Amino acid sequence: MLMKTALPLCLTAVLCLAAGCRSTRVNTVEPAQPVANKQMISDQRVLLDQSLNKAVSVVGVNAATGPEGFLKIQVEVENRTRSRKLFTYRIEWFDENGMLIELPTANARPRSLEGGERAMITATAPTPKAKDFRIKFLEPVR
Template identity: 30%
Template sequence: MLKRNIAIILSLLILGGCAGTSPEPKGDSIVNVAQDTCGNTEIIIKDIKGRKKPDGFMQVQVSGESNSDKYQRLEYRIVWFDKQGFTIDTILSKWMVVPAYAHQPFIINTISPSDKAKSFRIYIRNEKEMICDKQQNGLE
């Protein structure tokens, strides 16, 4: 129990420094990349990329890796924000499932629900335990 509490506290400290920003993109360029690791001892988030596509929609790709000896059912949720920082209401901002197989990489790909999306926040959890909470800005 003590080890679990220490792991949770360390994860929260790591989460505090997990965001990155970058300038306004042109066309299909990458708009932000977070290369800081985020996660726990079994799940590592290696990279978060976002870009504005030529059609105006944002594309997000999260890559991670499972260090676990067993299959894990991860859930993720992305909240999209407009230019003023307000959330964009969508049914797509619900928890979605992504498999994390033992000692295998995994990728999450998604597209914004509107071309008005300028930034996003991603939440990743495992069995209701938050693993990653990253905000990506820099599209304004």
């Protein structure tokens, strides 16, 4: 008797859960031989949160400097999970002496990625004095 009622209940619960957590994966298409010539730079990573690293994984970083000396960076990130993930990121800029350049526009930017989605995070240095950068990724806290 117990099995007869418990089984349909369990099945219903599983179906409800599956419907609530349905994956939102992304299909993409791009040229097989891209024309753009990315200037990829080698990066150094400190990974303390492995689940966050799965939700927002850095694929590569490329950088270029414009005619007036402003550094522009582009970070390709990928969500390696099956569901939509939220995160915030913060970019810090440093001068040639490694000193932090403080700005009133500094902020933690919210961003989301669908399951399996790749996206670009672009940023331009606030001054030609900025020679280095650091990007911090965080899980949403509120």
